[in-house]
Amino acid sequence: MTAIDPSILEDTTDHGRTLRRATLVLGPFAILMALRPLLSENLIVPPETWTIPFIDWINAVVAALSDDEIFGLFTFKDMTRFLAELIEAPLDFAESVLISGFRKPWKLPPLPWVMIAGLAAVIGWWIGGWRMALLASGCFVYFALFGKWKPSMLTLSLVMVAAPVAGLIGLGLGLAAFKAPWFEKILTPFLNVMQSMPHFSYLIPVAVFIGVSHKAGAIATILFAMPPMARLTLLGLRGVSPEVREAGVMGGCTKRQMLLRVEIPAARNALMVGVNQVIMQCLAMVVIASFIGAKGLGNDLLFRLQSLRIGQALEIGVAIVLMAITLDRLSQALARRQPEHAPERPWWKRHPYLIAGAGVVVASLLAGFVTEWAVSWPRSAAITTAPLWDGIVDFIQVHFFDALAIFRDGLLVHVLIPLRTAFQWTPWPAAILLAAMAGWMLHGWRLAAVVSAFIGFIVFAGFWERALITAYMVSVATVICVLIGVPIGIWAAGSAWRAKAVQFACDTFQTFPSFIYLIPVIMLFRVGDVAAIAAIVIYATIPAVRYTMFGLRNVPEQIQEAGRTSGCTRLQLLWKVRLPLAFPEIMLGVNQTIMFALFMVIIAAFIGTRDLGQEIFRALTFQDAGKGIVIGLCVAFMGLTADRLINAWARERKKHFGQNT
Secondary structure, eight states: OOOOOOOGGSSSSSSHHHHHHHHHHHHHHHHHHHHHHGSOGTTTSSSSSGOOOOHHHHHHHHHHHHHEETTEEHHHHHHHHHHHHHHHHHHHHIIIIIIOOOOOOOBBOOOHHHHHHHHHHHHHHHHHHHHHHHHHHHHHHHHTTTTTEEEEEEHHHHHHHHHHHHHHHHHHHHHHHHHHHHHHHHHHHHHHHHOOOOOOHHHHHHHHHSSHHHHHHHHHHHHHHHHHHHHHHHHHHHTHHHHHHHHHTTTOOOOOHIIIIIIIHHHHHHHHHEEEEEHHHHHHHHHHHHGGGGOOOHHHHHHHTTTTTEEEEEEEEHHHHHHHHHHHHHHHHHOOOOOOOOOOOHHHHOOOHHHHHHHHHHHHHHHHOOOGGGGGGGGGGGGOOOHHHHHHHHHHHHHHHHHHHHHHHHIIIIHHHHHHHHEEEEEEOHHHHHHHHHHHHHHHHHHHHHHHHHHHHHTTTOOOOHHHHHHHHHHHHHHHHHHHHHHHHHHTTSSSHHHHHHHHHHHHHHOOOGGGGGHHHHHOSSHHHHHHHHHHHHHHHHHHHHHHHHEEEEEEEEHHHHHHHOOOHHHHHHIIIIIIHHHHHHHHHHHHHHHHHHHHHHHHHGGTTSHHHHHHHHHHTTOOHHHHHHHHHHHHHHHHHHHHHHHHHHHHHHHTTTOOO
């Protein structure tokens, strides 16, 4: 970041210019809204005859891939099912190690739970010290003692198989994009769309081509988790300094040696962040993949939520959260761990963790001979807190039901329903014109054309009314997230210890799989728009907090000092210096909040909404690949529209302040 001209302290914004641009952007939209009573119905909601048959086209392609043979030998569907069979073998092996044991060629039992917990402690100790050891072992102890061992191991086995495969595919794509600029130009738009598509859009084509099964869930998980690794691989390799490459050239490295021995090791930090993201994406998707047959904690959670067994659902939710936090902390610690060269000393001193692991294996085998409880914790002895949580839910319903119902109904009648009606009142030409004018003002005709095309796709795909309901829910949730998140970020940025505490809380909450957030809102509000928006707010507030804190804490100290010497009070320094300079980062946080809200609004359809999420659930029920993909693209294009506009605006503000990134 370059130095910033202190003269911006005198006038950080050109208010007249901003007002003129806002008038040009909002004026045509306001005129069309005012003229709405005079517009024909076709300009309010496009008729079915105007719908472009994207769904039929995609379904025709899917049918051809399913039925037409390639070279008269096999269909694309046959090929995908063959690839799925390749995944089944490692899945079976992982399940045999953790759950079922081996029957051929030798009859071997699965690993005892005490052995797995002990080895997890050793791995945690090796990667991150004794605190990590306690976290890792405590996670597995919870699975065993609370009767969640089998579903937890099924989920873990799927992650253990899907994460390496997704990581290797992403690594390969990132390397190919780094080496071939033409391939990067093709890959980048696909990655943008894939990372903007909702989770459920991955499930439908997988169910069509592979079927409904555990391995189908693994394939969907791999596809969903791969894009972050590809993007971070490309970013890491691009970030290798020229000096490092020059040293490799001076050392006589060939192209292959340069890649394997210089560039990839130098990009290690970015690659390890990619590994962390792959693991977390796998764990997020493996819960949702239960809709197409993935076994494990997600399937159990789905069943409990459908039957409103909140206490049992909460126990499963805790198991998922524990697994997520443990895998996240372990992968982060591994990413921070640097290679070490051990000094010459006896082998038992050089390999203490190996010896500890061997000790755990021997001790657990001996314990297994003494008691069966060390091998498999009996279900009759399983601990449960479900009655406690069910009692809390009953207490809330009995003592606070009227108050919660009054709040929910009042919010619906006086706020949400009028807002939804206002959004549904919007003519589609007004929305396209608003996006086009904003794009033109921010970055010229190209951005205007792109965002107009995004909105136009939604209009003529036949889902305009549903998209407006989705936009209403995302907009309401985003405003609430900003009203909550920005003040928390401002408060956290005030001191180092507050920033550290809030950062830890954000990291923890961001590891939670999105389905977990449905549990507390169902407890309080049952099902409906209020519960859905509450779940979105809980999930999507994190980026608003994180980016606000980041932006404020990265305002250059010399600019703050200039403000102090100009006589600014602490409050004036915040409002007139720090917030204007941090505003581009805050808006990027709003951008991420919108993306998080779009993901969550689709999942929230599970508890009763009438937006695009409900349509995706219908497409999944009937395995309508065309409809699922088109709706997924509608959601992705909504997110990409906001992303392109906000990023263009943020770049402009950075340029205004003389900042380069």
